[in-house]
Amino acid sequence: MSTTAQHPGRSLRWPIVGEPPYEGSRIPARIPTILDVPAGLADTDDILQVNFGPNHPSTHGVLRLIVDLDGEEVVGLSAVIGYLHTGFEKSMEQKTWWKAITYPERIDYVGYQNNELVFVLAIEKMLQLEVPEKATWMRMLMCELNRIHSHLVFLGTSALELGAISMFWYCFRERETILDLFELVAGQRMHTRYFQAGGLAEDIPSGFYPEAHKFVEWMPHALDDYLRLLDRNQIWLERTKGVGLLSADDAIALGQSGPVLRASGVDWDLRRDEMYLAYDQVDFKVPVYTGCDVYDRYRVRMDEMAESVKIVRQCLDRLERMEGQPWIADDRKVVLPPREELHTSMESLIHHFKIVTEGYRVPAGEVYVAIESPRGESGCYVVSDGGPKPWRVHFRAPSFAALQATATCAKGALIADLIAIVGSLDAVMGDTDR
Amino acid sequence: MTDYSNVPGLLETKEALGETTVVVDRASLRAACEYARDELGFAFLADIVATDYLDWAGKGVAGYIGTATGRDLNRPMTQGLQALPDVKPARFSLSYHLLALRQGAPRLRLQCWLEENDTVDSVVPVWPAADWFEREQFDLMGIRFDGHANLVRLLMEDDWEGHPLRKDYPIGGEPVRFSPAE
Numbered sequence: 001m002s003t004t005a006q007h008p009g010r011s012l013r014w015p016i017v018g019e020p021p022y023e024g025s026r027i028p029a030r031i032p033t034i035l036d037v038p039a040g041l042a043d044t045d046d047i048l049q050v051n052f053g054p055n056h057p058s059t060h061g062v063l064r065l066i067v068d069l070d071g072e073e074v075v076g077l078s079a080v081i082g083y084l085h086t087g088f089e090k091s092m093e094q095k096t097w098w099k100a101i102t103y104p105e106r107i108d109y110v111g112y113q114n115n116e117l118v119f120v121l122a123i124e125k126m127l128q129l130e131v132p133e134k135a136t137w138m139r140m141l142m143c144e145l146n147r148i149h150s151h152l153v154f155l156g157t158s159a160l161e162l163g164a165i166s167m168f169w170y171c172f173r174e175r176e177t178i179l180d181l182f183e184l185v186a187g188q189r190m191h192t193r194y195f196q197a198g199g200l201a202e203d204i205p206s207g208f209y210p211e212a213h214k215f216v217e218w219m220p221h222a223l224d225d226y227l228r229l230l231d232r233n234q235i236w237l238e239r240t241k242g243v244g245l246l247s248a249d250d251a252i253a254l255g256q257s258g259p260v261l262r263a264s265g266v267d268w269d270l271r272r273d274e275m276y277l278a279y280d281q282v283d284f285k286v287p288v289y290t291g292c293d294v295y296d297r298y299r300v301r302m303d304e305m306a307e308s309v310k311i312v313r314q315c316l317d318r319l320e321r322m323e324g325q326p327w328i329a330d331d332r333k334v335v336l337p338p339r340e341e342l343h344t345s346m347e348s349l350i351h352h353f354k355i356v357t358e359g360y361r362v363p364a365g366e367v368y369v370a371i372e373s374p375r376g377e378s379g380c381y382v383v384s385d386g387g388p389k390p391w392r393v394h395f396r397a398p399s400f401a402a403l404q405a406t407a408t409c410a411k412g413a414l415i416a417d418l419i420a421i422v423g424s425l426d427a428v429m430g431d432t433d434r
Numbered sequence: 435m436t437d438y439s440n441v442p443g444l445l446e447t448k449e450a451l452g453e454t455t456v457v458v459d460r461a462s463l464r465a466a467c468e469y470a471r472d473e474l475g476f477a478f479l480a481d482i483v484a485t486d487y488l489d490w491a492g493k494g495v496a497g498y499i500g501t502a503t504g505r506d507l508n509r510p511m512t513q514g515l516q517a518l519p520d521v522k523p524a525r526f527s528l529s530y531h532l533l534a535l536r537q538g539a540p541r542l543r544l545q546c547w548l549e550e551n552d553t554v555d556s557v558v559p560v561w562p563a564a565d566w567f568e569r570e571q572f573d574l575m576g577i578r579f580d581g582h583a584n585l586v587r588l589l590m591e592d593d594w595e596g597h598p599l600r601k602d603y604p605i606g607g608e609p610v611r612f613s614p615a616e
Contacts (some may be wrong), residue, residue, distance in 0.1 A: 017536060031584045032562030082589035089574075090598055094605060125451055178615060215473050252535065255563030266535070274539035364519035367451055368531050370480065379531065380485050385490060385519045396481035396531065406568050433589055 004345035018290025027250055027408050033073035035407040037068045037076035046070050052418065059107025060157060060403050062416030063422065065406070072414045077407050081400075084433040092393040096127045096359025097123055098198065100390060104380070105191040106394055110153050113146035115180075115395075115431075116195050118380040121276065122369040126362045127415035129329055133278075135320045140152035142185070142194065143210075143306040143313035148176045148219070149380035150374035150426075151301040151308075158298070158423035159230060162239050167229060172215075174222050175178075177215050178341055180363075198335040201324050201330030201407040204319065212316055220237055223302065230298075240295035244409040244421035254408060254412045255401040259304065260425060263297040265290040270372035282314045294417075294424040301426075334360045359388035375426055377398055399431035436474060436540065442466045447553045455529075455543040463546050464555035467530065471560055473530040477541055479557070482567035483529050483574040485524040492576035528554060528577060557584040574599040581585065 028035050038045060045066050054064040054146050062083035068076030083386055092100040092237040104119040105112035117139060138276060157173030186192035186201070194201050230236045246256070252266040261268055270287040271279040287303035289296035328335050336355055339347035354360075364386040372381040380397030402425040410423045435526035438447050438454075443462025450457040458466040470476040524547035532542045548554060555562045556579040568579045569588040579585055587594060596603050 027562050031563045032558065034584065082587075082591075085589040089597060090603075090605075094538075127613075128451075253562050255479055255561065255567075268535055271537075274541075274569075365450055365554075366455075366485075366543075367453060368481070368529075369531075370543070377480055379481055379482065381529065381531065383485050391487075391490070392483075392485040394481070394483040394498075396483075400525065400566060400570075401563060404563060 004104065015127070015267040016248045016265055017267055018248075020249065020265075020294045021245045022247060024132075025250055025253070026229065026245070026247070026411050027253060028411075031139075032254065033404050033407050035074070035077040035081065035410060036172060041075060045167065049076075050415070054080070060422070060427060063427065063429055065422070067418065069178070069415055072416070074410050074413050074415060074418055077410050077418075078136070079403055079406055081351075081429070082433050084417065084429045086434070088434045089395070091394050093390055095390075096353060096388045097362055097390060098359045100393070101195070101197070102191070102193050102275060104395065105193065106337055106430065107434050108373065108375070108378070108397070108399065108428050110428045111146060111150045111374040111378070111431075112191050113142045114371060114378055116193065117143055117380075117422045118369055118373070118378050118395075119393075120195045121371065122367050122380045122382045123362060125367045125369055126333060126365055126382065127197065127360075129198050129331065129334060131199050131329060132326045134204075134319065134325045134327050135329075136278050137315050137318050138200055138327070139195060139205055139321070140279065140282070141251070141312055141319065142182075142192075143277075144311045144315070145178050145181060147308045147374045148305050149175055150314075150316050151305050152178075154301055154423070154426045155226065155298070158426075159236070161237065161423050164233065167226065170222070170225060170229070174219065177218075181208070181215060183210055184211060193336050194329060196335065198331060199326070201328075206323075207319055209316060212312070212387065216309055216313045216316065220306065222308075223306055227302065230306070237295065237419055240298060240424075240432055241291070242419045243294045243413065244424055245292050246405055246409050250408055251292075251405070254405045255375070256405055257295055257398050257401060258372065258374070259300040260402055260405065261290050261376065262287060263300045264292045270370060270377060274370065276371055282311050284308075284311050288321060294420045295425075297424040314413065360390050361386060362390075370396065374397055375402065375431065377401075395431075395434060397431045397434060399425075399427035399429070400434075403427045403432055436542075438474075440469070440473075443470055453470075453541065453543060455545050457545045457547070458563070460546045460548060460552060460554055463528075463544070464560065465555055467560045468556045470532055470542060470544060471488065474532045474542070476534060476540075478535055479530065479561035479563045479567070480531040480533050480541075480558075481529075481531040482564060482571055484571045484577045484599075485527045485529070486525065486575060487527065488600045489526055490522055491519050511559055524549050524552075525573070526550075526577060530557070550576075553580045554580040555580050556585075558582060561592070573597070576600060 003262050014127045048065045052060040052065040053065050064080040108115045152171040159167035183189045186194040198324040225334040248264045248266050251261050266289045284307045287300050332351045341348040362384040366383045368381045370377050376398035379434050381394040383392040385391045438456050443459030443567045448455040458528035485501045526548040530544040571577045
């Protein structure tokens with residue numbers, strides 16, 4: 001136990017392993033997300049204020065950091081976000097539940113499949129819809145492929161920013177393979193809209209399995225390659241080890257989740273600890289590291305990719321034995337009727353027309369559903385008034401929470417470290433700004 | 435089962451769809467949060483979200499077909515009573531989604547209700563993570579948090595007028611910048 005009694009994130013008990021890298025809390029005292037220039041330095045001429053972003057290539061989008069520098073050292077920092085705010089939550093209130101499913105994918109445009117899942121799970125929870133087993137396993141497979149995809153984007157871009165340009169090409173090569181798999185299944189490389197309330201939009205094409213097996217066979221080799229490229233690279237190690245420290249207590253207090261939390265020695269993964277889909281029936285480990293730095297965040301993601309490949313393989317085994325099983329619930333009030341029935345059945349035509357025009361109705365109530373997205377706890381809070389449109393939709397964006405830790409991680413860092421730190425928090429600005 | 439009877443300012447405990455909602459008095463929200471963190475072990479603040487219930491259930495009964503408890507959509511062709519959703523105690527609900535990092539991942543929704551000009555205590559001293567969460571709700575929903583050191587707009591521009599997620603904020607009604615009419 002490494003808790004301190006006065007710590008803002010203190011709890012009765014939680015699964016922390018390892019020793020904290022520093023004593024007490026490093027969260028800025030006045031405002032948790034703003035690093036203030038120390039009083040003695042503030043009025044001197046030594047401080048150079050630099051505008052880092054919003055169009056800096058290493059801000060992963062449009063993050064703007066206002067950085068106060070004393071020489072090379074970061075002494076003040078505040079983040080400005082909102083450049084990508086597109087009002088998704090407001091837009092979704094104007095769409096029927098059925099049509100709103102396209103929006104969450106575009107919020108976190110790197111972990112799109114997971115974001116789609118969390119919204120669909122929220123609808124299903126309100127409808128209390130039973131989902132066929134095949135759909136559950138395919139969802140799991142798609143989400144794990146998407147997790148690998150997301151971590152590959154992280155790895156490629158973060159390494160690129162620190163000068164390891166070749167990593168970007170290797171990671172994006174494997175990413176292309178994953179996108180091809182998505183295209184094979186859903187017809188879209190990204191933003192597939194493959195998950196429907198009740199199951200999947202289409203059955204899995206038979207050509208998917210051999211291609212997916214090829215990927216599963218290849219990916220562990222690719223991961224070995226990445227490790228060989230980076231893990232013995234002195235520059236990579238020196239730029240990531242011991243940089244951007246965030247203790248377990250601080251991480252919890254700042255609402256960090258996912259790989260950032262696990263790199264700080266908190267053994268916590270919603271896939272295992274708050275089971276959803278069929279994660280209790282697959283065998284996987286939750287990687288936990290205790291270094292609390294940029295390097296360990298990279299290691300957590302590397303290990304997670306290997307674990308995701310394992311999950312994908314198990315899903316494939318199960319799905320191949322489910323040939324011919326239904327992929328979507330048989331509930332004509334919510335689920336579109338099969339296309340071929342529209343020519344012969346009047347009832348089906350009416351149901352199709354009603355769902356597409358008016359949409360299905362969701363019983364009144366409120367739910368909060370959370371899943372482990374590649375970036376951490378991705379939550380969806382929805383309120384329904386019993387009508388065909390959501391009354392309120394809100395997303396708990398893991399990137400939004402992750403960026404709150406920038407000021408804490410950047411304490412005492414150099415300007416060059418800042419690039420490593422922002423990369424390691426793996427924020428997607430679409431997710432942050434929504 | 436966790437016992438919520440000692441939560442400060444407790445008004446109501448609701449169980450629905452496997453989720454626990456504890457409604458507390460607006461004035462004791464901060465005390466309730468501290469209690470939830472220290473005594474109940476909810477160390478992790480997942481989210482703060484406000485909902486505007488302006489004109490809730492105002493669309494008339496015709497649009498709502500269901501039973502008193504909500505329509506059972508798993509049984510097609512259920513045509514029961516026509517029921518309006520429950521009346522809400524105030525215009526805004528403010529929900530704090532809490533998570534305890536322990537076996538079973540228990541979650542709790544701490545909720546309080548506010549009228550338009552009501553304010554609520556900031557919980558940044560309880561969970562630093564609340565900083566941006568509160569700023570976002572202030573920005574988009576216009577909820578004011580007492581004691582927040584930096585309660586300024588976060589996602590919208592600094593000089594934006596109105597709070598876009600409120601139900602009375604017009605759709606497509608924002609002024610066009612640099613237009614002849616300006």
